[in-house]
Amino acid sequence: MHHSKILELSGVGVRKRRSREDEYSWILRGLDLTVFAGERLALIGDSGSGKTTLLRVLADLEPIREGEILFNNTPVRDLNPSDYRRKVGLVQQTPALFDVDVEYNLQFAPKLENKEFSREELISLLAKVGLGEKLLGAKVETLSVGQAMRVAIARTLSMAPSVLLMDEPTSALDPLSSHKILELVKNLSREMAMTAVLVLHDMEFAKNGADRVALLHDGRIAACTGSKEFFSNPPTDLAKRFAEGLSRGGFDA
Amino acid sequence: MHDVIHISIWALVGAAGMVVVAAIVSRILRLRLEKDLLVATLRAFVQLMVVGYILDWIFDVNRWFLVSAWIILMIGIASYNAMRRQTAHFPGLLPRFGLAIILSSAFSMAIGVGLIIHPSPFWNPQYLIPIGGMIIGNSMTAAALSINRLTSEMKTGRGAVEAALSLGASRHIATLPAMRASVKAGMLHIITNTMVVGLVHLPGMMTGQIVGGVDPGEAVRYQIIIMYILMTSNTLSALTSVMLIRGLYFNKRDQLVIPE
Ligand SMILES: Nc1ncnc2c1ncn2[C@@H]1O[C@H](COP(=O)(O)OP(=O)(O)O)[C@@H](O)[C@H]1O
Ligand SMILES: [Mg+2]
Numbered sequence: 001m002h003h004s005k006i007l008e009l010s011g012v013g014v015r016k017r018r019s020r021e022d023e024y025s026w027i028l029r030g031l032d033l034t035v036f037a038g039e040r041l042a043l044i045g046d047s048g049s050g051k052t053t054l055l056r057v058l059a060d061l062e063p064i065r066e067g068e069i070l071f072n073n074t075p076v077r078d079l080n081p082s083d084y085r086r087k088v089g090l091v092q093q094t095p096a097l098f099d100v101d102v103e104y105n106l107q108f109a110p111k112l113e114n115k116e117f118s119r120e121e122l123i124s125l126l127a128k129v130g131l132g133e134k135l136l137g138a139k140v141e142t143l144s145v146g147q148a149m150r151v152a153i154a155r156t157l158s159m160a161p162s163v164l165l166m167d168e169p170t171s172a173l174d175p176l177s178s179h180k181i182l183e184l185v186k187n188l189s190r191e192m193a194m195t196a197v198l199v200l201h202d203m204e205f206a207k208n209g210a211d212r213v214a215l216l217h218d219g220r221i222a223a224c225t226g227s228k229e230f231f232s233n234p235p236t237d238l239a240k241r242f243a244e245g246l247s248r249g250g251f252d253a
Numbered sequence: 254m255h256d257v258i259h260i261s262i263w264a265l266v267g268a269a270g271m272v273v274v275a276a277i278v279s280r281i282l283r284l285r286l287e288k289d290l291l292v293a294t295l296r297a298f299v300q301l302m303v304v305g306y307i308l309d310w311i312f313d314v315n316r317w318f319l320v321s322a323w324i325i326l327m328i329g330i331a332s333y334n335a336m337r338r339q340t341a342h343f344p345g346l347l348p349r350f351g352l353a354i355i356l357s358s359a360f361s362m363a364i365g366v367g368l369i370i371h372p373s374p375f376w377n378p379q380y381l382i383p384i385g386g387m388i389i390g391n392s393m394t395a396a397a398l399s400i401n402r403l404t405s406e407m408k409t410g411r412g413a414v415e416a417a418l419s420l421g422a423s424r425h426i427a428t429l430p431a432m433r434a435s436v437k438a439g440m441l442h443i444i445t446n447t448m449v450v451g452l453v454h455l456p457g458m459m460t461g462q463i464v465g466g467v468d469p470g471e472a473v474r475y476q477i478i479i480m481y482i483l484m485t486s487n488t489l490s491a492l493t494s495v496m497l498i499r500g501l502y503f504n505k506r507d508q509l510v511i512p513e
Binding site: 016022061062063081082094095108112155156 | 342410415416419422509512
């Protein structure tokens with residue numbers, strides 16, 4: 001990989017507790033990971049292995065107890081949170097759209113900077129995620145799950161982020177819409193030269209749609225290689241289990 | 254206040270006998286409320302007798318600083334109670350409840366008692382203590398309700414708050430919808446009460462005045478003023494407590510860290 005490092009995590013640790021009476025436990029610990037500019041990185045791992053937490057760390061929504069994160073070689077803690085988050089956009093697993101109409105959701109980020117999209121810009125933003133202009137005035141509660149996910153993606157794209165983070169974008173979708181969304185993400189990241197970190201349970205897409213695969217286990221990166229190599233020649237036993245899951249037609253991660 | 258029947262200590266003991274009915278129901282249905290009933294009965298007796306003696310003394314001595322001290326004590330207890338009624342506890346709640354209740358009740362007492370009812374002097378305990386007590390008690394309820402709502406909005410609406418943060422919003426912008434819902438929750442309680450006032454139940458102050466010998470027509474005028482004042486003080490209390498407390502759910506990097 002000849003690209004420059006856009007995100008670099010070293011020794012990152014996150015601990016959480018379920019309530020004030022509960023004990024803390026480490027969710028991530030001693031985690032190292034590098035994300036290169038322009039690549040599509042797939043994050044995989046068993047359920048509960050910390051994929052969502054890691055994505056939230058990258059989105060600057062989760063406080064870290066240890067370690068450091070560099071964004072273009074600058075420590076994230078030295079950056080203004082809003083500025084950083086505008087450059088590293090997160091699409092959550094369940095799209096939490098704002099409770100008005102689609103247009104409000106798309107105008108939210110520009111309005112924070114006292115800008116506003118023209119109608120043409122809104123239409124082209126919707127077109128990017130494969131939606132027609134008729135949806136602009138639609139109330140969010142009338143959208144299907146797939147449409148809501150597309151609007152959530154468009155909402156994040158409205159900031160033109162340099163990094164797009166997505167948490168299992170297809171977990172709530174039927175196979176056909178999943179396939180469409182994944183193709184969309186692949187094309188978008190290519191066209192907009194956007195770096196993408198995608199939490200995936202679809203190994204087929206991890207193999208064909210991602211440049212590299214990072215396997216999360218016990219709060220650390222257990223393996224991280226190019227995706228072709230990961231599936232043809234898995235570096236560890238655990239990686240093998242995931243790669244073989246592919247040939248069995250995928251399994252629930 | 255001429256034709257009020259004096260309540261003797263025997264009348265009080267007789268009234269306590271009424272509690273026996275409740276105790277019997279509790280026993281028959283095995284509700285295990287007998288102990289609570291006993292404690293509540295004794296506490297009501299002791300607390301109110303003590304308050305009665307202190308107020309008698311404050312009314313007798315009739316000095317502004319004693320009246321102020323009593324008001325301040327009520328505000329302190331109200332703030333503590335607002336905090337105790339929270340489903341989630343975190344540092345910094347108590348002083349902010351205190352400030353919210355002080356601001357909202359000071360404003361409402363100044364306008365309502367000072368300008369509208371206009372006793373002289375302003376601190377006349379006959380007016381300021383009962384009306385101030387009502388204002389402070391209602392401010393407490395409004396503050397407690399709206400902050401409980403805010404906490405639950407942060408929990409159930411976490412996705413939307415974090416979506417806004419992710420789009421570059423500050424904690425203030427990200428919590429605007431939660432803030433509106435919480436202030437509304439604090440205001441609704443008094444609005445509903447005001448709508449049915451007099452139809453369903455006669456409010457405590459009006460009841461007291463009528464028993465005390467005031468013409469119902471006069472008592473009603475007081476009650477109308479009180480209800481209007483309470484709508485303002487509740488609104489101010491809900492608004493200020495939400496404004497003062499909503500930042501506490503976040504850390505310095507605008508990350509939503511409470512409730513954990
Ligand atoms: N508030 C919390 N307190 C304690 N543990 C938590 C909390 N939130 C999540 N966890 C735990 O952290 C682990 C990682 O969760 P998550 O990042 O959601 O995993 P994944 O997305 O890979 O399924 C899980 O074991 C989960 O139970
Ligand atoms: Mg997850």
